[in-house]
Amino acid sequence: MGFFAGLKKKLRFLYRLFLRKDKLKIGIYGPPNAGKTTLANRILRDWVGEIIGTPSEIPHETRRVKLREGVKIQVDGKSITIDVVDTPGIAAKVDFHDFLKYGLSEEEAKRRAKEATEGVIEAIKWLDDLDGILLVMDATEDPYTQVNVTIVGNIEARKLPLIIVANKIDLPTASPARIKAAFPQHQVVPVSALKGINIDALYKAMAEKFG
């Protein structure tokens, strides 16, 4: 990274520190199938009574960044207004054969794979325009994946406020403790976005971290 890129990042950090915006852009990131859209839907349903997308068991269901502006969250007398940015899952490989087992035709699977690659690029580019990140990890999976490590590294390099959302705690094999052990330097909030379990703790953490 060049001198000017580093300087730009430092200036952006100072701008965020001293010139707080009325509205914050909060990106929802994570690997495919971690529950990003389910979480975005939960936040929007709770605060504005709508949803942003339809989750699916087929990976890379979200292939374009989706934005919902002006979501006001109020917790314990504190309120923040955020733009929710739901991003496609980040991956280093996209193989159309993986979609065939979900019953997609070869043509559909190839189209989905192509759109998924474009979505990954878009998600990475959005990192430069955000004020905070909710990084969603599937608490039933090993959190120590390269995608998670790379995303956390990029968030740290940009000095963005980060909350790790340990999702799917309604499932019996979920282990938020494993996520906490893998990323001890960051705040981890265990939730079930699907069932709404512990979601108030996440709103409280968001108001404290991003507000």
Add this chain to the structure above:
Amino acid sequence: MVMEVNLISKEKLSKMGSMEKIRMILDSVKEGKIVVLETGLTPEEEAKLIEVTMLEIDHQNFVGIELESYPQKEKSFLSRILGKRQGRMTIIGPANKLKTLEKREDLIRALIT
């Protein structure tokens, strides 16, 4: 089956720019080779590598990469001041040939097929 593994030294990597490293990695991986970088990539370079990989996936011969590295160590006082970040040992290969079995803070177990 014969697999070529390229181990790239810290000295060679230090003389290369970010895009030069990414091009070298992807050219090797697309030829079916495994690349091991002594000092790895910065998080920004890893993100750029993923971006360029996405652009080059052709859905037939190249479906992406398997990339594994150790997480960054806490930065020293000097590197904090200079803002320099350096990656750690990293292994990269074609997604259809390199499979990670286990990854821990100080151990990466991978299978090359």
